[in-house]
Amino acid sequence: MTRVVTLTLNPAIDETVMLDRLRPGHVHRASGVAFHPGGKGVNVASCLADWGQPVIATGILGRGNAGTFEALFAAKHITDAFLRVAGETRTNIKLSHDGETTDINLPGLKISSEDSARIFEQTVALADLDTLVVLGGSLPEGIAENIYAGLTMALQERGARVLLDTSGLPLTRALQATQLPYCIKPNRAELEFYAGCTLNSDESLIEAAHRLIARGVTLVAISLGADGALFVTAQAVLRAALPALRVTSTVGAGDAMVAGIIAALSENAGLEATARLATAFATAKLQQAGANLPARQIVETLCAQVQITKQGDDKP
Numbered sequence: 001m002t003r004v005v006t007l008t009l010n011p012a013i014d015e016t017v018m019l020d021r022l023r024p025g026h027v028h029r030a031s032g033v034a035f036h037p038g039g040k041g042v043n044v045a046s047c048l049a050d051w052g053q054p055v056i057a058t059g060i061l062g063r064g065n066a067g068t069f070e071a072l073f074a075a076k077h078i079t080d081a082f083l084r085v086a087g088e089t090r091t092n093i094k095l096s097h098d099g100e101t102t103d104i105n106l107p108g109l110k111i112s113s114e115d116s117a118r119i120f121e122q123t124v125a126l127a128d129l130d131t132l133v134v135l136g137g138s139l140p141e142g143i144a145e146n147i148y149a150g151l152t153m154a155l156q157e158r159g160a161r162v163l164l165d166t167s168g169l170p171l172t173r174a175l176q177a178t179q180l181p182y183c184i185k186p187n188r189a190e191l192e193f194y195a196g197c198t199l200n201s202d203e204s205l206i207e208a209a210h211r212l213i214a215r216g217v218t219l220v221a222i223s224l225g226a227d228g229a230l231f232v233t234a235q236a237v238l239r240a241a242l243p244a245l246r247v248t249s250t251v252g253a254g255d256a257m258v259a260g261i262i263a264a265l266s267e268n269a270g271l272e273a274t275a276r277l278a279t280a281f282a283t284a285k286l287q288q289a290g291a292n293l294p295a296r297q298i299v300e301t302l303c304a305q306v307q308i309t310k311q312g313d314d315k316p
């Protein structure tokens with residue numbers, strides 16, 4: 001059976017503050033607040049666990065407030081392989097207002113070079129031939145910008161497949177390397193940052209994806225918020241979308257999509273089945289606060305409803 005490992009080097013406790021509307025420079029009275037243990041790899045693990053997929057979550061946690069993560073791992077039977085370091089994991093502020101979310105993500109812990117080397121080695125040691133490894137999120141201070149490039153090389157040399165979901169320079173460094181991840185899931189802004197230009201049409205997004213595929217990426221999934229997502233391989237391009245009936249929180253929708261891709265890959269699903277499951281996971285998560293999925297049957301019903309449009313002709 002495929003082993004799934006998620007790495008979150010910079011996890012966060014997401015503090016979601018409910019506001020009627022956001023007016024910069026004004027005093028706001030919040031109508032509520034909620035706390036969820038998060039960070040991209042943690043969210044992916046959480047959604048996979050809801051789907052019934054065994055998952056190992058690793059990364060770096062501050063010992064001071066690790067309890068909130070430990071409670072999640074225990075409740076969802078997620079194998080906890082996190083390194084503990086001195087200090088507290090960051091809290092990220094999510095302002096929920098006017099039907100959208102404004103994110104204020106803090107920098108996180110300062111990591112020593114010894115702990116950086118330890119987490120690198122521990123992560124590589126968790127992977128073997130049939131392992132899918134999700135590398136997710138930003139990097140805390142002290143971790144080299146090219147760590148995802150190095151991890152991708154070391155993990156894929158062991159026969160694992162890497163799915164990378166990050167942004168900014170860590171993404172750029174990983175995509176400039178000689179060994180590229182098996183799969184990436186950028187959103188439009190993340191792909192634009194890497195490409196160094198605006199990508200405001202499907203054609204330009206697909207072209208950017210094809211350039212990465214020519215250099216070794218197998219699957220590029222570009223998430224486009226309410227507009228759905230593009231799933232691009234060397235053989236085909238699919239657009240997948242499903243209007244959301246209810247949006248409780250968009251935080252972690254991209255992570256739910258990554259979880260859906262991983263669930264599909266671990267069943268050797270084809271491209272259309274992967275696009276369907278990934279979109280169903282993301283849409284299902286929108287109904288939940290925090291990175292949680294509803295019952296499997298609800299996700300399966302959504303899966304059948306996902307609208308798939310083929311873009312262009314398939315290639316052999």
Ligand SMILES: Nc1ncnc2c1ncn2[C@@H]1O[C@H](COP(=O)(O)OP(=O)(O)OP(=O)(O)O)[C@@H](O)[C@H]1O
Nearest residue numbers: 187223224225226228229244251252253254255282
């Ligand atoms: N308002 C919405 N209506 C319908 N589907 C949505 C909406 N927002 C997100 N989705 C679904 O979730 C997927 C991922 O969302 P998005 O593109 O916002 O990810 P992201 O930018 O990586 O987000 P995050 O970093 O918060 O996880 C989309 O491709 C889409 O399928």
Ligand SMILES: O=P(O)(O)OC[C@@]1(O)O[C@H](CO)[C@@H](O)[C@@H]1O
Nearest residue numbers: 012038039040092105137138252
């Ligand atoms: O600062 P990063 O690591 O890029 O993103 C962190 C984060 O925004 O990602 C998740 C949503 O995708 C949240 O749980 C978390 O707060």
